[in-house]
Amino acid sequence: MTAPRLQGKHILAVDDETDILETIIDILDMARVDTAADYQSASEKIQRGGYDLVVLDIMGVDGLTLLEEATEKNIPAVMLTAHAVNPEALMASIRKGAIAYLPKEKLNDLDTLLDELLSAHERGEPPWKLLFDKLGTFFDDRFGPDWKEKDKAFWSDFSRTYQVGKGIQERLKHDRRLKGLGV
Numbered sequence: 001m002t003a004p005r006l007q008g009k010h011i012l013a014v015d016d017e018t019d020i021l022e023t024i025i026d027i028l029d030m031a032r033v034d035t036a037a038d039y040q041s042a043s044e045k046i047q048r049g050g051y052d053l054v055v056l057d058i059m060g061v062d063g064l065t066l067l068e069e070a071t072e073k074n075i076p077a078v079m080l081t082a083h084a085v086n087p088e089a090l091m092a093s094i095r096k097g098a099i100a101y102l103p104k105e106k107l108n109d110l111d112t113l114l115d116e117l118l119s120a121h122e123r124g125e126p127p128w129k130l131l132f133d134k135l136g137t138f139f140d141d142r143f144g145p146d147w148k149e150k151d152k153a154f155w156s157d158f159s160r161t162y163q164v165g166k167g168i169q170e171r172l173k174h175d176r177r178l179k180g181l182g183v
Contacts, residue, residue, distance in 0.1 A: 001113060002030070003115035008032070009031045011028060011033045011034070011052060011053045011055060011072070012033075012042070013055045014036045014037075014054065015035075015037065015060070015061065015080070016038065018105065020104070024107075028114070033125075034051075039066065046066060049073050053068045053075065053078065054075050054078070056070070056078070056080065059082075063084075064089075064092055066172070067097065067098055076099045077097070079093045080110075087150070099118075100156070105138075106135065106138070117130060117131065117132050132162070
């Protein structure tokens with residue numbers, strides 16, 4: 001499937017596994033993909049800006065800190081992880097402003113998923129709703145049928161809007177289009 005929303009986008013992929021970075025480059029061949037294999041080089045690239053999207057591994061590259069840096073620069077960030085596929089990392093990604101959290105098991109669908117998620121984000125629709133519509137059963141199967149019970153208040157509040165106050169506030173705070181509008 002083609003991914004028209006990704007055509008020509010400038011994407012930063014960050015992972016400490018070279019084969020994952022090579023796979024991302026191959027899958028996202030319609031975009032211009034830069035890579036970083038460690039926190040320091042990724043942080044420098046994020047600080048320079050100019051990216052339409054960052055795809056961050058959580059483990060090995062301090063992905064949650066990079067997520068905060070990308071959010072500060074108003075760069076949409078998607079978490080892509082294998083070892084941190086757990087409810088806590090998912091919640092941390094939401095709270096810190098990621099627009100999605102994808103397990104590496106879904107890497108073959110990365111272009112399609114990113115295209116749809118970025119499209120929703122650019123339309124102002126919650127990408128998380130789209131993600132849970134598409135991958136909700138994956139999370140249920142992976143974490144167990146009542147995995148949200150432990151943090152019921154969080155998930156109950158989140159499922160109303162598929163946004164979290166702090167994460168969305170951080171993104172809005174750094175959105176140049178909204179400066180001075182009292183948002």
